Amino acid sequence: xxxxxxxxxxxxxxxxxxxxxxxxxxxxxxxxxxxxxxxxxxxxxxxxxxxxxxxxxxxxxxxxxxxxxxxxxxxxxxxxxxxxxxxxxxxxxxxxxxxxxxxxxxxxxx
Amino acid sequence: xxxxxxxxxxxxxxxxxxxxxxxxxxxxxxxxxxxxxxxxxxxxxxxxxxxxxxxxxxxxxxxxxxxxxxxxxxxxxxxxxxxxxxxxxxxxxxxxxxxxxxxxxxxxxxxxxxx
Numbered sequence: 666x667x668x669x670x671x672x673x674x675x676x677x678x679x680x681x682x683x684x685x686x687x688x689x690x691x692x693x694x695x696x697x698x699x700x701x702x703x704x705x706x707x708x709x710x711x712x713x714x715x716x717x718x719x720x721x722x723x724x725x726x727x728x729x730x731x732x733x734x735x736x737x738x739x740x741x742x743x744x745x746x747x748x749x750x751x752x753x754x755x756x757x758x759x760x761x762x763x764x765x766x767x768x769x770x771x772x773x774x775x
Numbered sequence: 776x777x778x779x780x781x782x783x784x785x786x787x788x789x790x791x792x793x794x795x796x797x798x799x800x801x802x803x804x805x806x807x808x809x810x811x812x813x814x815x816x817x818x819x820x821x822x823x824x825x826x827x828x829x830x831x832x833x834x835x836x837x838x839x840x841x842x843x844x845x846x847x848x849x850x851x852x853x854x855x856x857x858x859x860x861x862x863x864x865x866x867x868x869x870x871x872x873x874x875x876x877x878x879x880x881x882x883x884x885x886x887x888x889x890x
Binding site: 696697699701707708709710711714752754756760761762763764765766767768 | 779808810816817818820823830831866868872877878879880881882883884
């Protein structure tokens with residue numbers, strides 16, 4: 666069964682304290698791995714797409730990486746405005762289905 | 776600034792009533808998705824359309840839910856009759872097929888409360 670698991674469920678960081686969020690996936694063929702950010706009361710907002718193992722993408726303080734089994738979202742020197750829920754999703758090849766993880770709730774304290 | 780729009784933003788109804796949610800995808804996008812989000816289950820895919828044709832609605836309770844795209848600018852999700860367990864935030868998202876355009880653009884959601 667296709668599955669996406671995110672850890673930890675929640676994370677509290679001090680401002681400037683770098684960390685990583687994990688997204689493990691088990692799917693029957695990966696077409697793409699997506700990261701989204703969701704603020705309270707809003708829809709998810711697209712951050713990155715990764716297509717193949719070894720690929721990395723960066724945006725400001727965020728860097729996403731991909732292996733054959735998992736993806737990491739590295740947050741370097743986070744600021745309070747980075748507080749949000751971060752979702753990852755796997756797009757399966759063949760069935761073309763998006764499978765979302767349940768997210769990591771990140772809180773960055775000033 | 777192209778955005779996905781959803782109406783209504785909030786809906787409170789009583790058990791047994793019909794609920795219709797509407798979505799206007801971004802112009803030029805050919806895929807439309809309906810999701811339901813709850814604290815317990817996270818984001819669940821309910822239905823998926825490509826070029827207005829339903830491709831996957833396996834996540835949708837067939838006896839009470841229905842999804843349609845009467846034209847390229849409108850997608851609807853209907854619940855009849857509604858039940859308290861349907862209370863959730865319903866998101867519509869649109870996108871384009873074909874790499875590298877597989878990212879989805881989400882609307883603001885419809886918060887449904889069934890009493």
